[in-house]
Amino acid sequence: MIRGIRGATTVQANQAEEIIKETKKMVEKMVEVNQVKPEDIASVLISVTPDLNATFPAKALRLIDGWKYVPVMCMPEINVPGSLAQCIRVMMTVNTSLNQEEVEHIYLNEAIKLRPDLLGKD
Template identity: 75%
Template sequence: MIRGIRGATTVSNNEAEEIIEHTKIMIEQMAKKNNVEPDSIASVIISVTADLNATFPAKALRLIDGWKYVPVMCMPEIDVPNSLPLCIRVMMTVNTSRSQKDIEHIYLNEAIKLRPDLVEE
């Protein structure tokens, strides 16, 4: 079955190193919590808010062992007034036997505000 795993995080500054570091942490948690191996990933789509342009967050995936061939694409998030700033969002599409309700979505830092109903206490 193909399922989507959501992730989101925020950074404090529009700095390449911080964007890559926080994206890598989020992606690794998404994979670990859902027992995802790189070969089971169909694709990863990453969006960033308009205030983040110092680097491509997709570079973070290339720092993870075994992720060389995972297809990844970056794009801008819709610039909605009063939306969460400095935010990186991920949609990882994977092949898994988990049911939809058993997928663990990852929201870190200020991004917890986006889906508090999906964040473990």
């Protein structure tokens, strides 16, 4: 079955090192809790808010062992007034045997505000 796994995080500053560090941390958590292997991944879409342009967050995924051939694309997030700033969002499309309600979406740092209804799900 093909499923989408969501992830989001924020950074404190528009700095390449922090963007890469926080993106890698989020994606590694997404694959860990959902038991995803690189060969299970169809593609990964990453969006960033307009205030983040120091680097492509997709570079973080190239630091993960076995991810050389995983298709990744970055894009800007819609600039909605009052929305969460300095935010990196991920949509990972994977092949999995998990039921939709079993998929664990990962929200870190200030991004926990985005989907409080999904937090605390065991």
